[in-house]
Amino acid sequence: MYSDKEQVNILTSLLVASGVRHAIVCPGSRNAPIVHNLNECPQMQCYPVTDERSAGFYALGMSQCLKQPVVVCVTSGTALLNLAPAVAEAYYQHAPLVVISADRPPQWIDQLDGQTLPQPDALGRFVRKAVSLPEPLNEEQRWYCNRLVNEALMVKHGPVHINVPITEPLFNFTVEKLPEERKIEFIAADIPSHVLSHVCRMFLQSKRPMLIAGQPMNPSYDEAVMLVGDNDEYVPDFVLYIGGSIVSKRLKHFLRKAKETWIVNETGELNDTFMNLTNVIQGDGDVVADQIHFFLEQQPHPFVQKWEALLAKVRHHADNYQPDYSQMAVAKCFEESNPLEPVHYANSTAIRLANIYAKHPVYCNRGVNGIEGSLSTAAGFSLVSDENVFCVIGDLSFFYDQNALWNQNLRGNLRILLMNNGKGGIFNMLKGLEKSAARDQFVAAQHKTSAEGICMQNHVDYQKAQNMEEMQQGIEWLMHTESNRPLLLEVFTDAAEDERVFKAYYHSLKAE
Numbered sequence: 001m002y003s004d005k006e007q008v009n010i011l012t013s014l015l016v017a018s019g020v021r022h023a024i025v026c027p028g029s030r031n032a033p034i035v036h037n038l039n040e041c042p043q044m045q046c047y048p049v050t051d052e053r054s055a056g057f058y059a060l061g062m063s064q065c066l067k068q069p070v071v072v073c074v075t076s077g078t079a080l081l082n083l084a085p086a087v088a089e090a091y092y093q094h095a096p097l098v099v100i101s102a103d104r105p106p107q108w109i110d111q112l113d114g115q116t117l118p119q120p121d122a123l124g125r126f127v128r129k130a131v132s133l134p135e136p137l138n139e140e141q142r143w144y145c146n147r148l149v150n151e152a153l154m155v156k157h158g159p160v161h162i163n164v165p166i167t168e169p170l171f172n173f174t175v176e177k178l179p180e181e182r183k184i185e186f187i188a189a190d191i192p193s194h195v196l197s198h199v200c201r202m203f204l205q206s207k208r209p210m211l212i213a214g215q216p217m218n219p220s221y222d223e224a225v226m227l228v229g230d231n232d233e234y235v236p237d238f239v240l241y242i243g244g245s246i247v248s249k250r251l252k253h254f255l256r257k258a259k260e261t262w263i264v265n266e267t268g269e270l271n272d273t274f275m276n277l278t279n280v281i282q283g284d285g286d287v288v289a290d291q292i293h294f295f296l297e298q299q300p301h302p303f304v305q306k307w308e309a310l311l312a313k314v315r316h317h318a319d320n321y322q323p324d325y326s327q328m329a330v331a332k333c334f335e336e337s338n339p340l341e342p343v344h345y346a347n348s349t350a351i352r353l354a355n356i357y358a359k360h361p362v363y364c365n366r367g368v369n370g371i372e373g374s375l376s377t378a379a380g381f382s383l384v385s386d387e388n389v390f391c392v393i394g395d396l397s398f399f400y401d402q403n404a405l406w407n408q409n410l411r412g413n414l415r416i417l418l419m420n421n422g423k424g425g426i427f428n429m430l431k432g433l434e435k436s437a438a439r440d441q442f443v444a445a446q447h448k449t450s451a452e453g454i455c456m457q458n459h460v461d462y463q464k465a466q467n468m469e470e471m472q473q474g475i476e477w478l479m480h481t482e483s484n485r486p487l488l489l490e491v492f493t494d495a496a497e498d499e500r501v502f503k504a505y506y507h508s509l510k511a512e
Contacts, residue, residue: 002040002175003033005166007133007145011100012037013178014146018153020069020098021045022384024059026052028075030115031102033170035073041178047383051403052079056086057365057373058404059097061380064363065342069096069153076103077115080122085372088126090159092245092367094267097159098152099127105135105167119163128158135167150184157267191264191283199240199262199281200291206238208303211292212255213285214244214366222248222355223314223509224307232257234307239274240264240292242285245366246273247355264288317509318356325468326501327419330491331357331392333472334417337479339390342381346374346393348426349498350419354392356505371397375416376404382414389413390478395420396445405458405486412483416460417475418451421495428499444495451490465491 002009011034023046025035038044049055052074059072074080080101090097104116120132129152136142152160203209225248228234235257243265246252255261255274263271268282281288296304323329331353344363345354348371351364363381365374375398378391391414398418427433427444440446455462461483465471474489481487 001173002037002178004172004174005033006136006142007164008033008037008166009175009178010136010142010145010181011133011149011162011164012041013181014149014153014183015071015098016041016043016178017181017183018069020071020153022062022066022068023047023071023073024049024055024062024380026050026055026072026074026079028079028102029170030104030166031073031075031100031164033166033173034100034102034164036173037178038071038073047407047409049407051406052082053085053372054376054401054403054406056083056097056099057089057376057401058380058383058407060086060090060093060095060365060373061344061377061382062384063090063095063097064093064377065381065384069098071098071100073100074102075115076101076119077117079115080119081117084123084126085368085370086376087123087159087161089365089367089370089373091126091128093365094157094265095159096156099123099159099161101161101163103132103163103165105165121161123159123161126159127161128155130161130163132163132165135165146182150182154184154186156186156188191281191287195281195283196288196291199264199288200295202262203238203240203292204295204299204301206236206303208235208237209240209301210236210238210255210258210303210307211240211242211289212246213242213289214246220311220314220318220355221251222352223317223506224310225250225254226506227310227314227509228254234310236303238262239276240288241271241273242289243271245369247351247364247366313512314509315359317512321505321508323501323505324497325471325493326498327421327425327491327493328353328356328498328501328505329468330417330419330471330475330493333475334390334392335359337475339479341387341389342385343390343392344374344378344381346391346397347371348394348397348424350392350394350397352426372400375401378416379404379407379410379414382411383409385413387413388415390415390417392417393419394425395422395447395449396424398451399447399449399454402451402454405454405460410486412485412487414486415478416486416488417478418488418490419493420450420490421493421498422447423495425495425498428495429502451488455488460486460488463487463489465489 131148239261262279335357382389423444
């Protein structure tokens with residue numbers, strides 16, 4: 001039996017008709033009719049997450065894995081605002097989250113009634129569409145409700161917000177079946193063949209073309225650009241940019257020297273990252289990249305070969321450099337263990353080490369680059385993946401998002417590599433900040449916290465490492481142990497030694 005709230009039934013029916021099959025649901029009374037309906041649908045799988053901050057990132061991780069829209073449903077009041085960081089990240093990743101917030105009737109907003117605040121448009125421009133459903137009293141209002149839900153669910157490349165005011169009583173579950181709803185279809189268009197040919201021709205006819213793909217990875221470029229320095233022979237005259245965020249600031253500044261950039265993305269959005277954009281093409285960038293690679297295999301381009309030789313030198317150095325015990329050694333050992341399953345790297349130091357050592361695509365919340373939600377995103381991904389899912393994360397990111405482990409749905413396929421050097425180690429790399437007496441305690445949040453107790457309370461299998469041998473054995477355990485609960489390896493390093501080893505790596509590359 002379903003809720004007797006008509007707008008809730010219209011929404012539920014259209015979610016199912018649109019192919020949405022997974023929902024993260026958060027506790028609350030106002031959203032209980034919605035959660036009840038989602039749970040009643042045989043086509044829908046629900047996952048409870050109590051912390052709304054974590055819930056949004058769980059939904060993001062699931063969306064990354066499934067490449068489909070995922071619902072995150074919250075109750076009224078500040079519960080919705082707690083989703084803002086995850087929604088902002090989804091916006092810049094173009095991930096299809098469906099945010100559903102229950103709401104109080106509009107006449108009670110700002111009247112000192114409990115759990116009320118202005119919820120329509122509360123997520124601002126971080127959603128691509130925001131609608132607030134009426135409670136239908138006649139056929140025209142019912143048509144309007146149907147139309148609004150259709151408008152929201154037709155958005156494919158980013159989060160949407162569906163606000164659902166619900167009048168009491170809330171808990172009448174008396175409707176036997178969902179209504180048959182009119183669903184408006186969206187038909188996507190591919191890049192026309194003549195446009196694809198023109199893009200490839202522009203690339204191949206340029207004297208110094210470069211193909212750049214952002215997120216999920218652009219390994220080795222940072223070190224290569226450092227080696228190039230002021231040598232203009234390596235500056236491209238034509239950049240074909242397949243969108244996505246780029247980790248390296250050095251690379252972004254370098255590409256601003258290029259003559260022009262063409263960007264290809266699925267939304268047709270104007271992202272002038274390199275300050276020299278001349279063309280925006282809406283379409284699948286992977287299709288363009290595959291076509292370019294095909295032509296380059298038939299007829300190699302001298303400038304592309306020049307860059308490939310430079311990148312090969314960087315990769316050779318990374319493969320042969322043997323870092324002393326440090327976070328760099330941890331990342332190298334992990335990547336040399338050949339993780340074939342999905343790997344999520346947290347922001348700051350972790351993703352920069354991935355840029356050096358990863359030879360495969362990785363996941364990272366680079367839309368806004370925040371540290372919050374990295375663990376929850378990987379955890380959400382693991383819920384809908386049959387593979388092991390690894391999360392390589394620093395201590396501040398982990399402790400900030402520890403509620404990601406407070407979840408009854410987690411299984412043994414979630415594997416966490418926690419690099420703990422007792423502070424935000426990235427702040428040791430910022431030139432000039434060492435002059436501030438506030439750096440360690442107040443900026444880098446120095447601490448003496450361990451994850452062991454957190455793992456114990458959440459039934460996560462735990463091991464720690466404090467030297468090279470223990471770390472190598474721990475990574476072997478993390479990679480190959482059979483388990484029905486998540487595994488976490490906490491590797492303790494010294495922040496000053498991490499800094500020394502990291503800088504020594506770049507110094508030795510320059511010296512070659």
